[in-house]
Amino acid sequence: MLKQMLEGDWNSIADAMVPDAKKELDQSPYSTQLGVAMADDARRVIAGELDIKEFHKIHHKNLLGEFGDMMTQDEIERDEEPGKVKWAMVIDLQKCIGCDSCTVACKAENRTPPGISYNVVLEEEIGEFPNLAKVNLPMPCMQCDHPPCVQVCPVKATFKLENGIVAIDNDRCIGCRYCIIACPYGARSYDFGESYEDEMLSFNDATSPEYGKERGPRNENGTPFGNNNPVGTVRKCNFCLHRLERGEEPACVETCIGDARFFGDINDPNSTVSKLAASPRAFRLKSELGAGPNVIYLK
Numbered sequence: 001m002l003k004q005m006l007e008g009d010w011n012s013i014a015d016a017m018v019p020d021a022k023k024e025l026d027q028s029p030y031s032t033q034l035g036v037a038m039a040d041d042a043r044r045v046i047a048g049e050l051d052i053k054e055f056h057k058i059h060h061k062n063l064l065g066e067f068g069d070m071m072t073q074d075e076i077e078r079d080e081e082p083g084k085v086k087w088a089m090v091i092d093l094q095k096c097i098g099c100d101s102c103t104v105a106c107k108a109e110n111r112t113p114p115g116i117s118y119n120v121v122l123e124e125e126i127g128e129f130p131n132l133a134k135v136n137l138p139m140p141c142m143q144c145d146h147p148p149c150v151q152v153c154p155v156k157a158t159f160k161l162e163n164g165i166v167a168i169d170n171d172r173c174i175g176c177r178y179c180i181i182a183c184p185y186g187a188r189s190y191d192f193g194e195s196y197e198d199e200m201l202s203f204n205d206a207t208s209p210e211y212g213k214e215r216g217p218r219n220e221n222g223t224p225f226g227n228n229n230p231v232g233t234v235r236k237c238n239f240c241l242h243r244l245e246r247g248e249e250p251a252c253v254e255t256c257i258g259d260a261r262f263f264g265d266i267n268d269p270n271s272t273v274s275k276l277a278a279s280p281r282a283f284r285l286k287s288e289l290g291a292g293p294n295v296i297y298l299k
Helices: 007-017 021-025 032-046 052-070 101-110 148-152 178-182 251-255 272-277
Strands: 087-092 120-128 131-139 158-160 166-168 188-190 234-236 261-265 295-298
Touching: 007 120, 007 131, 021 032, 021 178, 032 052, 032 148, 032 178, 087 272, 101 120, 101 251, 148 158, 148 178, 166 234, 178 188, 251 261, 261 272, 272 295
Parallel strands: 087 295
Antiparallel strands: 087 261, 120 131, 158 166, 188 234
16 A cells, blocks of 8 residues: 555645644744745745745845844855765655654654654555555655745744755744744744653753754743744754764664664765665655755655
């Protein structure tokens, strides 16, 4: 049954991750109408239906009125060494058994709070009784080549690294959540400040490793443009960038008991991920959008 599923069938399952745009932005202090309009136009840009310069021309005035001095369209200088490595992940859907070890490992590694999980495994029953089967669809961030989330960020807090990873600068993020609704894969979450402190003693005392520097205890005192912690900002999977910098694989890859996940440099023609990505079994979710996801699935 799994082999009979088409890309469109998997796309339908993935749609469960996409939040309701109005409900999401109604919780934000910023304009819902502007956020929805920018998300729609950002997807038109990646689909080749709208020029990026026209995109900025359309929304510049409204962005300036909504965000004032916080808004910028200038590129932010980052401390980053250029390189030829482009990280990608391949997930073999025939090997995924739905054990959720990737989800647990990710939460433990990144110390994500309640309600936030960077690695969700969606489950779906297909067929009709008695010919039934359960399929599993792991959903990390796709680390797109043309991420619409980057285009809609009014403060340039979300950006793409040279190695292909889409990252978030939580010192710049103001929590407008425009990126959340622009992402066609539902890979982003807003940190409301919830905690496991009652269940896990000293949970708030440790810093999530993904942010790359000591930010002090987790609390609700973070403020836009200079948070002491990620509370009030947007969070997402970044392929465990802190582990990659140590020469390790992402936690979800290392702990997958079914060996369903593969990770490496897709620019290297001799790498496992490069060879698997060229397999006739390989496909990308919602490829018709033009975002260019760097998580490839094998059906």
